Amino acid sequence: MAGPAETLDTVLDEHDAALAQAAQRCLMAALDHPHAAKIKLVADGEEMPAVELPPKVLRFMADLLGLMGQRQPVMLVPQKHELSTQEAAALLNVSRPFVVKQIEAGRLPARKVGRHRRVLFEDLMAYQQSLRRETEDALQALADEGQELDI
Known part of the structure; x- marks a missing residue:
């Protein structure tokens, strides 16, 4: 392996x-x-x-x-596997600076190892699910608004 x-x-x-x-x-x-x-x-x-x-x-x-x-x-992936911010960004299909901003804002849990941040795989998957829920909720709100306006 x-x-x-x-x-x-x-x-x-x-x-x-x-x-x-x-x-x-x-x-x-x-x-x-x-x-x-x-x-x-x-x-x-x-x-x-x-x-x-x-x-x-x-x-x-x-x-x-x-x-x-x-x-x-x-x-x-092992259950307690830790990822670098670059690996987390690649899995989320976003930039590494975006991941760092999410960590600094407290939206994505991470720990520091020296100067580097490490994100648990399971925390990253939970974060990804919350992003999907937010996106689905926003799309549903737009669809509801479109129906109200007969668009």
Whole structure:
């Protein structure tokens, strides 16, 4: 792995996407047994040991395979991962100075490490959600005003 945040940025071709969908269906079928404490994965025709996984792990893998089968990009980020202001800006698709202004205004939580600011990934995602809500509310207000004015 290259770093704490991993991106599967290669788009799967049709064959690999179909394999991911088939694997997802197999995992979901295995998960249909609600009383299973563990599920064993066995390699077919090879001398490899079986792997036992808890159902929660398999559900996560099935969800991941489902996204891959739909050829959607996937990014795995540890829950407490910290980002630089540049990384945060790239994820929000805004400039780094904008992120710094949001931090200084108290709208985006961050901590200082020496002279650098670090933003928790989960705080950044919460901030992004609040921006989306504000945008949706503003659009709804404009739509309501347009209806009142018969526009």
